[in-house]
Amino acid sequence: MHPTVPAAEGTRSVTATDGPHHVLVLNSGSSSVKYQLLDMRGGARLASGLVERIGERTSRLVHTPLATGSPARERVAPIADHAAALTAVAGELAADGWGLDSPELAAIGHRVVHGGQHFTEPTVIDEAVLAEIERLIPLAPLHNPANLTGIRTARELRPDLPQVAVFDTAFHTTMPEAAARYAIDAATADAHRIRRYGFHGTSHAYVSRRTAELLGKDPSEVNVIVLHLGNGASASAVRGGVCVETSMGLTPLEGLVMGTRSGDVDPAVVFHLKRVAGLDTDEVDALLNKRSGLVGLCGDNDMREIRRRIDGGDAAARLAFDVYVHRLKKYVGAYYAVLGRVDAVAFTAGVGENAAPVRAAALDGLAGLGLVVDEELNAVRGGGPRLISPAHGRVAVAVVPTDEELEIATQTYALVRG
Known part of the structure; x- marks a missing residue:
């Protein structure tokens, strides 16, 4: 296997003292x-x-x-x-x-x-x-x-x-077998490398460390649920800097509701569509990856437009938003159970960083778990990492802008510098 490389911490990079940088x-x-x-x-x-x-x-x-x-x-x-x-x-x-x-x-x-x-x-x-x-x-x-x-x-x-x-998958290779395995015939799974791999790994790695830094702690001391919410969306449970669960699986289709992807569906939906609608494999693939999610529910995959339509009384947009948030809240609760103790929930990527209504709705009703969003802090638009939970909150809720390019650059530089 290849040598372990120190990962990026916060916005700091490996210090260059001489040579190309x-x-x-x-x-x-x-x-x-x-x-x-x-x-x-x-x-x-x-x-x-x-x-x-x-x-x-x-x-x-x-x-x-x-x-x-x-x-x-x-x-x-x-x-x-x-x-x-x-x-x-x-x-x-x-x-x-x-x-x-x-x-x-x-x-x-x-x-x-x-x-x-x-x-x-x-x-x-x-x-x-x-x-x-x-x-x-x-x-x-x-x-x-x-x-x-x-x-x-x-x-x-x-x-x-x-x-x-x-x-993208590297950060998630630390998942235990109980999280990575699908409950299908083991010989078939092994023969065809069917297991849960996860994606958006550079973002989850970067944001989980930045969240620990925001709390003034070492990543090894912090349990974080990271919610990477863009057109593609994924969640991860990070225990002490190590990923133990993530929502995407063999492909980026599994998990949360996304812009055009369905996220979790009953696998039998595929068989049903083949039998009843006469769709072939490629057509079902295109349906679930390109014509589902928010765009499938209401015709839009831009959260800003969906919110505008909701404000105008659009029922389809409201349903799409509610389905999106319901799935998100379900994963937060599940990952809370996986981690046992949660120190922070971090929102990142385009929707996570900019859509205050999504953040508020995703954690609404979870005060019993210590998850509370401060309305005024949540409404503030800022460029850097920030807390949006009240001072008395048991669990920190943060908005942490992701920086996948810096993560890639830092890991690359650390490796070539030896």
Whole structure:
């Protein structure tokens, strides 16, 4: 197995005293590349950007040179493939003085969605690592191929530079077998690697540590329920800095109600739809992943629009909100039982950080568990980690902005620095 790497704590990064100290973080999708360049002497962002619609005539690159405060640069022109996309990114960075050939670039950190059971921590990429990521494609057919394309392209551009894979699933590999196993035939499960893996791991790792820091405690002393609520949503139970349960499973479909994903459903729904509606496997897959969740219930997956519709008396929007919150509250209660003692509940990601009504409704009626939201504190919009529970609250309730790029960069830098 690979060497353990110190994880990021709060907004601080590994201290760079000499040598190259920049890390480029790449998140390669099937037709997009998101990137950030960070200075690990303090975790400052030097530049960020997005290439989208790769392979189309209307490909778009938006580059923001954050360190200089200059306005974003945008260009729309055909970008044939990921190699062309990364070459264009390198050109934008070079224009700011930070090209891929910069002597200050220490490493490139790659987000990889699925690491299976094999990858439990960030890993320097070599041919064996690439082969294992490729072997895991059946578990993440939409994500791992794109991640591999980005990695291979970056390695071609800078074959001499250390490149590190940071896995969404890694933080959850500490779950006990009782949490990770599905109750199906064991031989079948083992043969096809069917188990609960979990996702959003870099976010859950970062936020659980930041929550402990907010409380002035070491992560090893704190039990946290983390609620990562974006268009994709997941919950985790973190005991003393270690994940012991999470809501997503073999795929990101299990668990909470999401923007377009159903979350938990009776597996027999699939059989019923095949028998009664005549849907084939791909059609059921598309239904549960793309036409369910909030959008399936009310036609919208933007929580702001749903709240606006509720204020206007829209019954479908109200039902969608209630289903969303009911599932969320159910998981909070379940994870409270799993942990036994809860020191904090932390809300993060787009909905978790910005939707005060969701936070209030998710914990409404849980005062008996020590979970209370202060109405005034909850209504305040702030940029940093903050408590929204009253001073007398038995359990801290926090809003903690996530920072997956910093987490990836910090783990990458710690590994290459040895």
